[in-house]
Every structure is written in structure tokens, then in C-alpha cells.
Amino acid sequence: MRRGTNLPRVGGFNQRVVLDRIRRATDGVSRVELAADTGLSLQTISNIVARLLARRLVVEGERKVEGRGKPRTMLHLDPQGAHALGVHVDPVVVTAVLTDLDGGVVGRRIFPTPSGPDALVAAVAESARELVDEADIAPGGVLGLGVAAPGPIDMPSGRVINPPLLDGWADVPLRDELAGATGLAVLLEKDVSAAMVAELWRGNRMHEGTSLFFYLGFGVAAAVAHDGELAAGTSRNAGEIGHLIVDSDGPRCGCGNRGCIGVCASPATLVAEAVERGILDVATPRATPRELDAALTAVCRAAAAGDESAGEVLRTSARRVAHGITLVADLVDADVVVFGGPSWARLAPVYLPAVRAELAAHATLREMHAVEVLGSAVGDDVGAVGAASLVLDDAFAPRPSELIGRSGAVLP
Amino acid sequence: MRRGTNLPRVGGFNQRVVLDRIRRATDGVSRVELAADTGLSLQTISNIVARLLARRLVVEGERKVEGRGKPRTMLHLDPQGAHALGVHVDPVVVTAVLTDLDGGVVGRRIFPTPSGPDALVAAVAESARELVDEADIAPGGVLGLGVAAPGPIDMPSGRVINPPLLDGWADVPLRDELAGATGLAVLLEKDVSAAMVAELWRGNRMHEGTSLFFYLGFGVAAAVAHDGELAAGTSRNAGEIGHLIVDSDGPRCGCGNRGCIGVCASPATLVAEAVERGILDVATPRATPRELDAALTAVCRAAAAGDESAGEVLRTSARRVAHGITLVADLVDADVVVFGGPSWARLAPVYLPAVRAELAAHATLREMHAVEVLGSAVGDDVGAVGAASLVLDDAFAPRPSELIGRSGAVLP
Structure with a gap:
């Protein structure tokens, strides 16, 4: 059941809004700008800023003169707060x-x-x-x-x-x-x-509209956010996409279908295909996660060095993953997709162009808006x-x- | 950018919370109960109720004695308001x-x-x-x-x-x-x-957690709601799922893949399969939407009358749609799926048990929670x-x- 809200909650929320605005202002922001941006009164802003200064979450910086008004003190996040x-x-x-x-x-x-x-x-x-x-x-x-x-x-x-x-x-x-x-x-x-x-905390592209995060590691998974807030699902376990079929002629999955994304994008499949093509020699069925991870790196290095066969292994997998992204982006009407996870940095050179091309050509909603495709703003430690x-x-x-x-x- | 909130907005929101609670109370609700349920003070509740009474959105009903306290006036929605x-x-x-x-x-x-x-x-x-x-x-x-x-x-x-x-x-x-x-x-x-x-307005099962609505008509589409609020997407066009592959051995789609849900669940496909099995005689490629709709009704009637072949056409389509529901329910972590749309009432006898069985057997999150499968609470006019x-x-x-x-x- 929906509950009502009250002043303490509103106060707490507004304080978070102000801190967020200060945090995202790379060149600092004045109290007057904060009031204009948040729709809160200057008095409310002053009270909130005083509390943030006292908690050492925010510091006062340089004074800036704009037009004929009083110089304005710029506020900055104190990352050490x-x-x-x-x-x-x-x-x-x-x-x-x-x-x-x-x-x-x-x-x-x-x-x-x-x-x-x-x-x-x-x-x-x-x-x-x-x-x-x-x-x-x-x-x-x-x-x-x-x-x-x-x-x-x-x-x-x-x-x-x-x-x-x-x-x-x-x-x-x-x-x-x-x-x-x-x-x-x-x-x-x-x-x-x-x-x-x-990505929501560090990135700057996902605060309005619907966004996707696509995780590539030993498993694949997707997260959805609406207006900067994670849609975690009923039991906070949203994101399972392993059996999304992305190529009806793809490799057979344990579930009986062909071309499930979990199989198409797994290091084990990429490595097995590379072995089949004679690029590598790894006993895939018995390989440990660590061995598979090293073998995936080897495939990516071979592709980057110009090995056509290794490139084709990665491009096929990229095309399949791209189809999955298109399906999910159409379902939730996303306008940005961010990739990350342990496998991402290695796969990015092949995956980024493939996903961009697939979305531009095949997304049902491509007439409504483009879908931006980005690598993690946070990097390998995401x-x-x-x-x-x-x-x-x-x-x-x-x-x-x-x-x-x-x-x-x-x-x- | 996130904006702050203020008293008028809070007042408006709380008034909506109270009206919603009164509307959903089939046997009426007292001011004291409203305060307890919404977390708002009795004074706030009294003020809000006075405004709702003045706007004729709510009426006072019988007085109810509970324990030794004063009798409490029960409040009801005035549907004519x-x-x-x-x-x-x-x-x-x-x-x-x-x-x-x-x-x-x-x-x-x-x-x-x-x-x-x-x-x-x-x-x-x-x-x-x-x-x-x-x-x-x-x-x-x-x-x-x-x-x-x-x-x-x-x-x-x-x-x-x-x-x-x-x-x-x-x-x-x-x-x-x-x-x-x-x-x-x-x-x-x-x-x-x-x-x-x-469904969110009339139903009572989708106000917490993540819910799915599955639309079956000439097209198929899905809507997602989180905590009773539609997730409409960046351009409010969320819900496109026509090319979700639900059977890698299914019928070929115009997009090149096999078993897209839009093809698997379309009246044209069901009718064409019925024609192939000799159940009907309709020239499907040239049929108008109205003719196809009538033919679909005929297939459903035949299945209901015990025609095994017609039953198999519907069961195959139900199994495919069920796989699609499972994929989307796992992605968003939904615990309720509601079906509706122009084709639903005819398909329900076959689809309901098929979807329930598929989710119970194959949803990745079935260990976390069951997924309830329901027909529209609103019915054919949804x-x-x-x-x-x-x-x-x-x-x-x-x-x-x-x-x-x-x-x-x-x-x-």
C-alpha cells in the first residue's frame, strides 16, 4: 500500500538532491544556481548547504563574480567527506x-x-x-x-x-x-x-529516461534503470537473461533451444570456437574458469593482431549479443546501453561497432530515438x-x- | 536533473494516497484507519478528507462502533464523482x-x-x-x-x-x-x-514489486510496472517484443530468425497452421484482419469442442508464448503476469495452464518466488x-x- 510522505522525509530527500547536484558540478556551483536548478528556495538551499558543510561533505571554494551581483561562493564536493x-x-x-x-x-x-x-x-x-x-x-x-x-x-x-x-x-x-x-x-x-x-553514481548519461547496463563475464546479465534509479525487481534479482535466444541458428544450449545469449557470449563458447578453428589448443570441457579466462584473452589478442579467424569468432558473438541488446532495448525503450564486466575491455574493440550497427539497423524504436552505446565510465573495476x-x-x-x-x- | 520537492507537491501526493486507499477499501474505511495505513497524522487525514468530500469524490457512509471508542464514520468512494x-x-x-x-x-x-x-x-x-x-x-x-x-x-x-x-x-x-x-x-x-x-487502476495484485502485462491481439506486446507505476521508457514506447525469439525451431519470421514471438502468437500464424492441418479453409495470405479474427475464433471453438488437431495448434503457440513470458519475467524479476487484449478470452483456456506450467518449471528465479499468472481483471474491454x-x-x-x-x- 502506498504511504503518505512528511516533512522529515522531504527534508532528507531535498538534502540528497542538493548534494547530488554539487557532486556532479565539476566546476563548482553557487547557492543561487542550486536554487534555480533544484526548484528549492534560496533559504532552503542555505540551510541544507550549512548542514552539508558541517558534515564536511561539501567545501566552500573560490568566489566568483558574475554580472553586477555580489560575488558568489562556489561549492564543491569534499571527496574525503x-x-x-x-x-x-x-x-x-x-x-x-x-x-x-x-x-x-x-x-x-x-x-x-x-x-x-x-x-x-x-x-x-x-x-x-x-x-x-x-x-x-x-x-x-x-x-x-x-x-x-x-x-x-x-x-x-x-x-x-x-x-x-x-x-x-x-x-x-x-x-x-x-x-x-x-x-x-x-x-x-x-x-x-x-x-x-x-554507472549511475559515476556516469553522467543515465539520469533521465531508461538505461541498460550489460554485464559480460562468465555469465551475462542486464540491469535496467529508469530516471537514474535501478529497477531491481520483486526480489531484487532482476537481470537474468542467460536464456534469451539471440540466434535461432546458433549453438545449442543445455535448455534445448539454440542460440541462448548465455551460451553465445560465454568465454567457454568463444574459446571452444577458437579451438575448433585451430587458433588455440585448450581442453575446454575440463578447463577451469581461470584457464578459460586466459584463453579468451589469447583469442582477443589474436584478433587484435589481425588473425581473421579469431576476428570472426568475436564478430559472430558480437552480432549475437547485439541482437539481444536490441531486443531488451526495444522492450524497455532504452536510449543508452553501457557495457562492462570482467570480459568487456577485451571484447570492446569488436563489440562496440557491432552493437551500434545492429541497433541503428534493427531496433524497432530507431525511428523514435537513437540508442547510445558506451563502455563503462568506471572501467575494469566496475x-x-x-x-x-x-x-x-x-x-x-x-x-x-x-x-x-x-x-x-x-x-x- | 533531480529536482527537490515542496509542500504543495507533498500535499497533492498525500491527497492522492488517501483517495487511493478509500477507493480500494471495498467495505469503507474510517479516518483513524486511514491515518494508521498511510502513516499520516489524523489532522492531515481530516483536512484531506474534508477536501475530498467537498469535491464529491468521497461520501460518508454508515457509522461503525469498534470497541469502546466513539463510533467511526466510514468513508467510501463516490464513483459518480x-x-x-x-x-x-x-x-x-x-x-x-x-x-x-x-x-x-x-x-x-x-x-x-x-x-x-x-x-x-x-x-x-x-x-x-x-x-x-x-x-x-x-x-x-x-x-x-x-x-x-x-x-x-x-x-x-x-x-x-x-x-x-x-x-x-x-x-x-x-x-x-x-x-x-x-x-x-x-x-x-x-x-x-x-x-x-x-490493471493497475482496477486490479489489486500489482501494487508492490514488479508486474508484467502481456497483450495478445494482432500484435503482441508487454508492459512492465514497478510498485504500481508503469515503466513507460525513454519515449514512452516500451513494450515492443515482437522479435523476441521463443522457439529456435519455430516458424521463420520476416527478420530472418526463427520463432519470433510476434509470428508465433499472431492470429495469421495460428490460422495458417489450422488451414495446413485441414481444420479450416481460409486463404490466409489475402485475409483481412477481420477475416483472420473470425478464423481464430473458429480454431478456438474447435479446440474447445475437443478437436485434437486444433488443440495442438493452440498448445504449441501457448508453449512458445510461455517461453517468452519466462524470459521477460526473469529479466525484470516479476512475480505476477496478467494477460489481456483482444485475443485473450479465446486463448485463455489453453494459455493459462501452459504459461503456469512453463514458469513453474523453467523460470530462473523460481527458487526465489512463484510467478502468479492471471487473466485481465478488467476483461475484454481492457x-x-x-x-x-x-x-x-x-x-x-x-x-x-x-x-x-x-x-x-x-x-x-
């Missing part, structure tokens, strides 16, 4: 980052994924401790720990249910175990959702930075749902 | 309805779709006039006219771009022409979006009632986006 930890659990590597309030990476740890959840929890806790120690942050200066993990995730209990490719992971209470091991408040989300939150962004977003992002007390993730 | 007109433009028939504030149908006109937009506008204007005259509504008692049309639609200009199956329709300024012909404020939406809004609901929804539904001045549709 808050920090967050983020961890991305991938089948191959774990990436842990400490970010500042702006989502900028202050410190980073990358290590091979330990086998089993107990070893993982211990290793993450140690990395978190080291990152905070090295950065010399005051106690309480870290808002919390975000974790990006393969789904599905049981959100009420913070349990990772049964991720494919992670041996020994079944119904693991990852959120509570990490909270116990680190003493921090922990937010747990699916990897693709966390990555989308990173999963880990996304995990940290969950914490920043929860604490500071202006979300209309906040106004009616239906915030998605809640710090425990 | 407002009316809306809705028109659904389908390739076969046009349906026009007048509804009361509760979305209940007060009057209805159904006529074969006139050829060309000019004849359509004239016929709709005449039907609208007749419906209002017959209902004996005070001048100004009709809030506006909603129109559900095949997409895509250019929303800023209210133009229907190029609907398949409507001859002579190219870039038609339908919204403004209907406003001119009727003197009413007109809201124009895609048919599937309007149908979803009808397009037209949906069109009227656009007007009611715009005027009265509580939408968080309203709080920050980003309402979707706006009455001109």
Missing part, C-alpha cells in the same frame, strides 16, 4: 576497493578467488582492514562494505543461493558473515545491479566500485522512493 | 467506453474500425457525445478522453507514427485531432501501456477501459514521480 569499501566476487578474481565519496578508487586489492566461502570471508576481511589502514581514515570514516556477487541472492537474509561456477557455494549467509568478520554494515547485491549503480557505490548510493542518492519510505537496500 | 472516456483503436474494432471514477463501465460503443484516420476521428467524436448524453452527466463532469492506439507513438506531438495493419495511418496527429473534434483534453498511449494502467484509466490515473493516482514534478502523461 566519506569513504566506502566494495568487493566484487567473481569466479576468477576477487577485487576489493576503497573509494572516496565521489566513487574514486583510493586503494585496491585483487586476488584469485579463494575456494569456498570461509576462505573468501577471511581474505575479504583482511583486505578491507589493509585498505582502511593504508588510507589512514578516521574511525567511523568508512560508511560500510558493499558486496557484488553472482545471483540469485536471497535479499531478506543476505544469502547467496547457488552461484554457478563457484564451487562449495550453496546458501551462504555472505552478508552476515562479512558483517561479523569486518564489523561493518554490509550491503549485498547482484554483480550486474552493483555495476549499474556504479563490479567492485559498484559494490562501494551501493553504500554511497544508499547513504546519499536522491531517490523518489525514499520519499515514501520504500528505499530498496537498507543498511542494517 | 468523476467520469472519463476511453477509446481503444484496434485493427478490427474500435471500442469506446465511458467509465466512472472507479473505472466501472457506464456506457460502451463498439464499431468496426473505419478506414483512415479522418473517419475514425469523426466516429469517435460521435460515440463520445452519445455516451456522455446517455449517461446524463453534468457539463465538466468528464475529465478527459484517453486513447489507446498501436505504437510507436510520438508523445510530445501526440502522433501515431506508422502502425502495422492500419491502412492509411502514417504520422497521424491523433491526439490533437481528437481534442479538436471532442473539445476534451486527450491523453494518448500505446495499447499495451493503457491496458497495464487499467484496452478501452485502460484508455479511460489513463485519465483517471493522471488525475488521481499517487505516483512518487509526481513529488518531483516528473509526471509522465500530462493533460494539455
